[in-house]
Amino acid sequence: MERTKFVLDEKDMPTFWYNILPDLPVPLPPVMHPGTGQPVTPNDLAPLFPMALIMQEFSPERYIEIPDEVQAVYRSWRPTTLFRAHRLEKALDTPARIYYKYEGSSPAGSHKPNTAVAQAYYNRQEGVKRLTTETGAGQWGSSLAFGCMLFGLELKVYMVKVSYHQKPYRRIMMETWGAKCIPSPSLDTNAGRTVLARDPESPGSLGIAISEAVEDAATRDDTHYSLGSVLNHVLMHQTIIGQEAKKQMEMAGFYPDIIVGCVGGGSNFAGMFLPFLKDKIDGRKPDLRIINVEPASCPTLTKGLYAYDFGDEAGMTPLLKMHTLGHKFIPPPVHAGGLRYHGMAPIICHVYKLGLVEARAVGQLATFEAGLTFARTEGIVSAPETNHAIRVVIDEALKCRESGEAKTILLAHSGHGHFDMAAYESYLTGKLADYEYPEDRVREALASLPQVPTA
Numbered sequence: 001m002e003r004t005k006f007v008l009d010e011k012d013m014p015t016f017w018y019n020i021l022p023d024l025p026v027p028l029p030p031v032m033h034p035g036t037g038q039p040v041t042p043n044d045l046a047p048l049f050p051m052a053l054i055m056q057e058f059s060p061e062r063y064i065e066i067p068d069e070v071q072a073v074y075r076s077w078r079p080t081t082l083f084r085a086h087r088l089e090k091a092l093d094t095p096a097r098i099y100y101k102y103e104g105s106s107p108a109g110s111h112k113p114n115t116a117v118a119q120a121y122y123n124r125q126e127g128v129k130r131l132t133t134e135t136g137a138g139q140w141g142s143s144l145a146f147g148c149m150l151f152g153l154e155l156k157v158y159m160v161k162v163s164y165h166q167k168p169y170r171r172i173m174m175e176t177w178g179a180k181c182i183p184s185p186s187l188d189t190n191a192g193r194t195v196l197a198r199d200p201e202s203p204g205s206l207g208i209a210i211s212e213a214v215e216d217a218a219t220r221d222d223t224h225y226s227l228g229s230v231l232n233h234v235l236m237h238q239t240i241i242g243q244e245a246k247k248q249m250e251m252a253g254f255y256p257d258i259i260v261g262c263v264g265g266g267s268n269f270a271g272m273f274l275p276f277l278k279d280k281i282d283g284r285k286p287d288l289r290i291i292n293v294e295p296a297s298c299p300t301l302t303k304g305l306y307a308y309d310f311g312d313e314a315g316m317t318p319l320l321k322m323h324t325l326g327h328k329f330i331p332p333p334v335h336a337g338g339l340r341y342h343g344m345a346p347i348i349c350h351v352y353k354l355g356l357v358e359a360r361a362v363g364q365l366a367t368f369e370a371g372l373t374f375a376r377t378e379g380i381v382s383a384p385e386t387n388h389a390i391r392v393v394i395d396e397a398l399k400c401r402e403s404g405e406a407k408t409i410l411l412a413h414s415g416h417g418h419f420d421m422a423a424y425e426s427y428l429t430g431k432l433a434d435y436e437y438p439e440d441r442v443r444e445a446l447a448s449l450p451q452v453p454t455a
């Protein structure tokens with residue numbers, strides 16, 4: 001039997017993050033200031049982020065050193081394991097070789113602590129006492145709670161209201177690590193009060209929660225804001241995943257033909273594929289395929305418009321050029337998994353536009369079916385987000401069965417689903433339905449896009 005686990009020694013953990021910006025064949029469109037219509041400057045962002053992270057956001061350096069204190073924390077669960085999915089391959093009767101890099105072994109159960117720890121560290125370094133953030137299902141809030149606990153920062157988390165009530169365990173996890181978590185929209189901010197005045201029953205959305213967290217941070221001197229995905233520096237912190245995976249694929253003796261991952265804001269998958277994308281851009285691996293998988297109920301890349309939009313509902317953030325469903329987008333509450341953000345990381349949208357990566361949308365029934373197949377072969381009960389990627393891995397492996405090709409498929413496995421038993425139960429008891437976001441609602445939400453004079 002061939003090997004199942006590819007384990008790196010602690011000393012082989014990468015000590016640098018990889019920054020794609022200098023290697024992009026076409027420069028990334030600038031982030032725009034909504035007031036001036038000009039590209040934002042580091043000073044514009046200073047009320048929200050520590051200067052070290054702002055510099056990383058625009059850095060021309062290819063490699064950025066991971067601070068020793070951050071490395072020390074990483075080493076409590078990194079390097080993470082790369083697995084060969086022998087039992088899944090057998091069950092699918094496919095000649096494909098399937099590998100998965102598992103990020104579920106972190107304390108919070110996903111890839112998110114890779115950036116949460118770094119962000120908490122840099123804020124502490126610059127004397128910040130308190131952070132705010134938003135969270136959907138709670139993975140980001142719990143990861144940042146973990147990071148803030150390590151570096152002695154206070155944290156207030158605005159949690160999307162529908163999840164706050166449906167998913168109490170992530171909230172309790174945040175509180176266990178010492179953070180405060182409240183449902184959003186809340187009465188604590190102008191942004192929240194405005195939404196509640198319009199719609200007292202609002203289920204909330206990530207966009208609304210971001211508005212609240214940004215307002216809270218912008219109006220207090222001791223407080224910064226932290227974002228768990230989308231921004232360049234967040235994706236860069238996640239490149240530890242792809243750099244480790246490259247070494248592990250070398251141990252396995254195969255370079256991937258196809259890399260698959262799920263995308264919400266895009267951080268876990270970009271963290272996996274950016275170090276490999278460099279090989280494609282450099283011409284060493286021209287045939288490498290990179291597939292971004294999103295839910296049919298929040299089809300940002302596959303149905304959204306590539307345009308400048310706000311990152312939040314109230315329109316307080318700088319404008320990002322990204323595929324968007326419109327910042328007024330409210331995801332359908334029937335949707336069981338995460339991945340509900342209206343926008344997408346500008347880096348992913350840019351390389352998608354350049355034709356360097358692909359995108360696919362999958363329905364939620366097919367997604368959970370794939371998750372069950374994975375759990376019943378590999379054993380891991382995956383996060384509903386991850387199941388989207390598993391769906392496409394299985395589809396690609398089945399194509400290999402048809403064609404007889406022994407392709408190498410690498411899955412970015414973003415986390416476990418131990419807090420998502422209610423979603424699994426809905427699926428197992430036949431209560432989950434497919435939902436495709438209607439074309440006219442997409443058009444409606446897009447009508448609210450801001451005007452950008454110089455774009």
Ligand SMILES: *Cc1c(COP(=O)(O)O)cnc(C)c1O
Pocket residue numbers: 110111112139140228229230262263264265266267268269338339383385386414415416
């Ligand atoms: C948050 C999360 C995602 C989606 O976020 P990205 O920034 O797109 O990675 C995917 N999987 C898991 C397990 C998550 O917690």
